Amino acid sequence: MFLKKSWKTAHKVARRIYEDEFGGDNFFRKTRLEVMAPPKNEKIYGPSASVAIFSAFMALATGFKVRERTTLTGEVRPNMTVGAIGGLRQKVIAATKANKRTIVLSAENEKQFKKLDKKLRENLTAQYVDDCYELVYEMLEVEREE
Known part of the structure; x- marks a missing residue:
């Protein structure tokens, strides 16, 4: 249930931002997107x-x-x-094990991240975002035109 709702919301928001920031929605109108998900059980x-x-x-x-x-x-x-998530400690551990250097989080998770053990977060730089527009420019290799 959550995954289907997440997929639909992510698709709808991506389409709106693509239209606003990159001039049109042709990609989303012309491209069939499929997401593989775990079994229902x-x-x-x-x-x-x-x-x-x-x-x-x-x-x-x-x-x-x-x-x-x-x-x-x-x-x-x-x-x-972009809303907060739970299980942040486990996600930070997984990111560190995967040799990630940056973690992009909701600004709502900032206090929670800073409360984690310093040793746990020492090799990660946190970037905090409030909305999906910020997220696009934090995660993609593209510079925002002012």
Whole structure:
């Protein structure tokens, strides 16, 4: 249930931002996108994958790469904000084990990240975003025109 809702929200928001920032929605009108998901009987507890799904859609649509050694987590909301996630400690451990250098999080997770043991977060730089527009420019190798 969560994954389907996350996919739909990420798709809808990506389409709107692509139209606003990159001039049109041809990619989303002309391209069939499929997302492979775990079987229905496998439990999925939260919407934190929606930022990764959104990022994949934007990278495909724009042709820009996701920044190397970057990991992302958060909830893409219908109003285009990025919401907090749970299980941050475990996600930081996983990012460190995967040799990531940057973690992009909701600004709502900033206090929680800073409360983590310093040793746990010492090799990670956190980037905090409030909305999906910021997220696009934090995670993709593209500079924003002022």
